Amino acid sequence: MEKLKYERPFIKKLNAGLMNKFGTRTEYTPHTHIDGVAVKELVAKYGSPVFVISEKQIRRNYQNAVRAFKTRYPKVQFAWSYKTNYINAVCNVFHQEGSWAEVVSGFEYQKAKGNGVPGNKIIFNGPDKTVADLELAINDGAMIHIDHFDELYELQELLTRLNKKARVAIRVNMDTGIYPMWDRFGFNYESGQAWNAITKIMASDNLELTGLHCHIGTFMLSTAAYGVAAAKLSDLAMNIKSRFGKIIQYLDLGGGFPSANTLKGSYLPGADIVPSIDEFAEVITSTLLNYGYKQDELPLLILETGRALIDDAGYLLGSVLATKRLSDGRRATIMDFGVNILFTAFWYDHKISPAQEFTHHTEDMVLYGPLCMNIDVVRESISLPLLNKGDQVVVHKVGAYNMTQWMQFIQMRPNVVMIDVNGNPHLIRNKETIDTLHDMEVLPDYLKKFEL
Amino acid sequence: MIKKHNIQTLAEGIVHSYAQIFFSQDKVLGLLLMLCTFLDPVLGVCGLFAVMLANLVATFLGFDKTQIREGIFGFNALLLGMAIGYDYRLTPAFWVVLSFAILLAIIVQAWLTGILSKQGLPVVSLPFILTAYIVTLAIRQTQLLEVVNHNAYLLDNTFFNPFGVLDTLEEGTKSLSFPTMIKGYFLSLGAIFFQAKLATGVLVGIGLLYHSRIAFSLTLLSFCWAWVCIDLAGAEMHWLKYQAGANFIFIAIAVGCFYIVPSLYSYLSVMLLVPLTIMAHLAFFKLFSTWMLPVYTLAFSFITIVFLAMLRARSVHQYLQLIVIQYYSPEKTIYKSLSSASRYKNNLFKHIQLPFWGDWFVSQGHNGKHTHLGDWSKAFDFIILDSELKQYHNGGTEKEDYYCYNKPVIAPADGHVIEVVDYVDDNNVAAMDMQKNWGNSIVIDHGDNLYSQLSHLKKDSLKVQAGSYVKKVMLLHPVVIQVGRPSLTFISNCKIMQRWALKQQTIPYRTTC
Numbered sequence: 001m002e003k004l005k006y007e008r009p010f011i012k013k014l015n016a017g018l019m020n021k022f023g024t025r026t027e028y029t030p031h032t033h034i035d036g037v038a039v040k041e042l043v044a045k046y047g048s049p050v051f052v053i054s055e056k057q058i059r060r061n062y063q064n065a066v067r068a069f070k071t072r073y074p075k076v077q078f079a080w081s082y083k084t085n086y087i088n089a090v091c092n093v094f095h096q097e098g099s100w101a102e103v104v105s106g107f108e109y110q111k112a113k114g115n116g117v118p119g120n121k122i123i124f125n126g127p128d129k130t131v132a133d134l135e136l137a138i139n140d141g142a143m144i145h146i147d148h149f150d151e152l153y154e155l156q157e158l159l160t161r162l163n164k165k166a167r168v169a170i171r172v173n174m175d176t177g178i179y180p181m182w183d184r185f186g187f188n189y190e191s192g193q194a195w196n197a198i199t200k201i202m203a204s205d206n207l208e209l210t211g212l213h214c215h216i217g218t219f220m221l222s223t224a225a226y227g228v229a230a231a232k233l234s235d236l237a238m239n240i241k242s243r244f245g246k247i248i249q250y251l252d253l254g255g256g257f258p259s260a261n262t263l264k265g266s267y268l269p270g271a272d273i274v275p276s277i278d279e280f281a282e283v284i285t286s287t288l289l290n291y292g293y294k295q296d297e298l299p300l301l302i303l304e305t306g307r308a309l310i311d312d313a314g315y316l317l318g319s320v321l322a323t324k325r326l327s328d329g330r331r332a333t334i335m336d337f338g339v340n341i342l343f344t345a346f347w348y349d350h351k352i353s354p355a356q357e358f359t360h361h362t363e364d365m366v367l368y369g370p371l372c373m374n375i376d377v378v379r380e381s382i383s384l385p386l387l388n389k390g391d392q393v394v395v396h397k398v399g400a401y402n403m404t405q406w407m408q409f410i411q412m413r414p415n416v417v418m419i420d421v422n423g424n425p426h427l428i429r430n431k432e433t434i435d436t437l438h439d440m441e442v443l444p445d446y447l448k449k450f451e452l
Numbered sequence: 453m454i455k456k457h458n459i460q461t462l463a464e465g466i467v468h469s470y471a472q473i474f475f476s477q478d479k480v481l482g483l484l485l486m487l488c489t490f491l492d493p494v495l496g497v498c499g500l501f502a503v504m505l506a507n508l509v510a511t512f513l514g515f516d517k518t519q520i521r522e523g524i525f526g527f528n529a530l531l532l533g534m535a536i537g538y539d540y541r542l543t544p545a546f547w548v549v550l551s552f553a554i555l556l557a558i559i560v561q562a563w564l565t566g567i568l569s570k571q572g573l574p575v576v577s578l579p580f581i582l583t584a585y586i587v588t589l590a591i592r593q594t595q596l597l598e599v600v601n602h603n604a605y606l607l608d609n610t611f612f613n614p615f616g617v618l619d620t621l622e623e624g625t626k627s628l629s630f631p632t633m634i635k636g637y638f639l640s641l642g643a644i645f646f647q648a649k650l651a652t653g654v655l656v657g658i659g660l661l662y663h664s665r666i667a668f669s670l671t672l673l674s675f676c677w678a679w680v681c682i683d684l685a686g687a688e689m690h691w692l693k694y695q696a697g698a699n700f701i702f703i704a705i706a707v708g709c710f711y712i713v714p715s716l717y718s719y720l721s722v723m724l725l726v727p728l729t730i731m732a733h734l735a736f737f738k739l740f741s742t743w744m745l746p747v748y749t750l751a752f753s754f755i756t757i758v759f760l761a762m763l764r765a766r767s768v769h770q771y772l773q774l775i776v777i778q779y780y781s782p783e784k785t786i787y788k789s790l791s792s793a794s795r796y797k798n799n800l801f802k803h804i805q806l807p808f809w810g811d812w813f814v815s816q817g818h819n820g821k822h823t824h825l826g827d828w829s830k831a832f833d834f835i836i837l838d839s840e841l842k843q844y845h846n847g848g849t850e851k852e853d854y855y856c857y858n859k860p861v862i863a864p865a866d867g868h869v870i871e872v873v874d875y876v877d878d879n880n881v882a883a884m885d886m887q888k889n890w891g892n893s894i895v896i897d898h899g900d901n902l903y904s905q906l907s908h909l910k911k912d913s914l915k916v917q918a919g920s921y922v923k924k925v926m927l928l929h930p931v932v933i934q935v936g937r938p939s940l941t942f943i944s945n946c947k948i949m950q951r952w953a954l955k956q957q958t959i960p961y962r963t964t965c
Contacts (some may be wrong), residue, residue: 064838070810071836071859289860348487 031353057313072285084306089428159206169211176225215254249298259311307400314399331365338369355392358385469526484659502533607925639698666782674704709782867898
């Protein structure tokens with residue numbers, strides 16, 4: 001007979017008659033396999049913690065998004081937002097599915113080029129474009145989305161010096177009815193600043209205004225804002241057509257579509273309140289189709305979706321380091337992952353599942369990470385079964401931003417594994433070692449010796 | 453006042469008038485034929501005079517210069533000139549009569565052309581025959597002209613013959629074992645120019661062969677077949693072969709390769725028309741013999757005109773294709789006809805686009821076994837599937853769960869919206885509306901008897917009304933309700949029809965992307 005697993009005793013307050021607002025639903029259905037690969041196997045092979053990405057889910061998400069838009073609008077193009085996750089394997093999955101690249105800095109641009117994206121299919125956003133970056137972009141024919149006047153003047157100067165032409169767009173910010181309004185990026189629509197920039201570009205010989213760009217927010221919970229954004233961009237496009245006779249080729253509505261993660265402070269879980277991509281598609285496409293464009297002048301609709309396509313394809317596997325009882329009686333569980341590699345723990349209440357079977361008994365606990373910092377809290381309060389040191393957990397929906405915003409603080413960054421459509425895991429980023437750090441550091445000679 | 457341009461027009465008109473006898477514009481043929489007419493110098497002079505006079509009169513009277521240049525006014529005059537020159541001695545009175553005859557020929561030609569060209573029919577040699585009859589009958593009642601006896605004329609000819617070499621040629625060929633049929637053929641060719649010389653016929657034959665191999669082969673085939681037919685009909689009609697020979701030659705060219713695109717069927721129709729020509733010739737011969745008028749090529753003219761009229765009256769134009777643009781060269785005609793058929797065969801089809809954006813799947817296509825049966829068999833049902841080949845997400849219990857619900861539908865091609873049904877309620881999943889089984893629909897008239905119907909559309913979401921004009925890819929309607937049998941729902945039926953009513957039968961059609 002097999003030795004029974006030891007479960008420590010616990011004291012649970014009896015809530016007679018009062019139901020949890022979620023009924024008797026629990027968060028702890030064990031998640032033992034990801035895409036058919038056992039979690040235990042992955043941890044045994046790649047260590048703990050480890051990020052696991054499901055390629056199948058990425059492709060499914062992308063195809064769903066494409067279908068939502070392409071069945072409603074004749075010309076649609078997605079551009080993968082590199083800042084969401086710039087691991088080359090992930091980016092290439094998107095490029096294989098037909099996505100362009102959207103980058104916001106010089107090194108992301110080089111990454112995109114290194115992956116093999118043709119220059120004219122890279123969208124270059126962002127306020128920080130150095131002269132070298134701009135020169136590279138001009139030579140490659142990339143789509144430069146201008147953020148501010150200083151960049152516009154610098155670009156014009158550079159183009160005159162190089163004696164070349166560039167295809168540009170301007171980023172426009174506007175009041176879409178949501179709070180906060182992101183007016184720090186781009187040119188403002190209501191004050192006429194955007195029109196000012198447009199006239200400057202149209203008057204310039206070496207700039208060709210090919211599109212209009214806006215990115216109105218992030219994790220948007222209302223679709224109406226996109227309708228307003230599409231309408232205001234269309235208004236600019238129509239005015240450009242009537243005033244200059246120029247037909248705008250594309251409207252880039254940016255990203256900002258939410259994933260099903262639950263925001264901290266949200267009453268309902270994310271899956272219940274977040275609008276689906278179809279709803280966003282409906283609002284955007286119907287605004288554009290009914291705006292009054294001539295049939296053959298409908299602009300290409302570009303979307304720079306990031307989070308909505310990859311968040312639910314990423315998992316983080318971690319292990320329990322220790323359990324504690326805090327001074328006020330609360331149970332605390334310390335995991336080997338914290339805000340150092342799970343940056344989005346600052347924004348979301350991630351769903352966390354145990355990776356093995358347990359009894360039905362659960363305990364309210366607080367999840368801490370491995371860092372020696374008080375802010376390192378993964379979940380303030382979560383109901384999980386009675387975990388012991390060495391048990392594995394699976395954190396859901398971590399695909400977006402964690403693998404770009406992770407810190408090299410106290411613990412080094414772990415392995416990243418991708419499971420392909422046939423269920424085979426592939427290592428796509430090696431974990432950092434002490435050499436990773438030493439390769440970067442330069443110790444001046446006079447500091448090499450010391451006496452203690 | 454005679455400009456260089458006018459002289460050139462006249463010169464071309466004269467040469468082309470000779471070539472027009474064989475339905476050609478080939479200048480080499482024309483000059484060769486002119487030479488052949490001069491093998492009998494009298495006829496040559498008469499012919500040339502007639503042609504020149506005709507062209508001058510036509511130019512003076514103000515007829516279309518292109519037609520004059522093509523020799524349309526000249527060739528009937530040429531035949532008339534040779535015919536009158538053959539019958540009468542060359543006296544001053546003769547030239548006066550000939551001039552008036554030419555004038556009459558031009559008047560008759562213009563008049564007949566005016567009547568027949570409205571039916572799309574040619575006049576062929578009718579002006580020549582009609583004028584010749586009038587002149588012959590008229591002159592016979594006067595003493596104005598002296599009739600020539602032809603056998604004597606031949607004797608005169610051999611006595612005074614600058615073309616002695618050709619006579620020797622003729623003597624030489626008489627000794628060759630020439631099949632009589634072939635000899636008859638060449639003699640008939642010569643007889644067209646009112647000459648009984650084999651040499652003339654051979655020269656004409658060479659010219660014809662040079663102009664067009666198709667025309668030459670047709671004339672040879674037709675003549676030989678006529679020879680065989682006459683033999684089969686009876687030995688007592690032996691004389692017919694020589695008298696009517698020209699008819700068989702001309703009908704071969706006219707029907708075989710001039711007014712009809714040459715093909716196997718045109719060759720076949722020549723064979724079929726030869727016995728008819730024989731009958732017509734015999735009939736006309738009997739008819740006109742009471743007035744002692746020669747039949748000339750009346751049989752050929754008559755049969756050609758009525759045959760072409762018959763071809764134009766058809767409903768279905770199959771096998772024999774009437775020529776639209778006349779290239780005056782059978783080889784070029786065939787080439788142009790074949791190449792334009794293969795280049796433009798797709799122009800008959802309208803470009804139909806699928807009525808949606810993005811990628812959809814066909815859930816039931818043409819001759820589908822569920823509901824695309826009988827008259828409504830050539831229709832498509834479209835649905836959207838995801839990567840797991842499911843039609844819905846979130847369980848599929850609500851109609852909004854289905855991917856194809858509420859998606860835009862666009863017009864497949866330019867057209868007018870002629871009928872719109874927009875009041876049918878949306879069905880819930882698995883419910884079937886058996887009465888209004890097409891739900892909300894739009895019928896579009898694309899012109900040229902082509903209609904399309906888009907069905908199973910969402911209620912109250914129409915963006916066009918009956919009577920509005922839609923261009924291809926114009927947004928019509930968000931789609932879609934479900935009407936179907938259990939376990940099969942089909943959406944967004946699209947069918948192409950030939951009549952406009954909502955429930956009309958379907959025809960198969962191809963779509964372009």
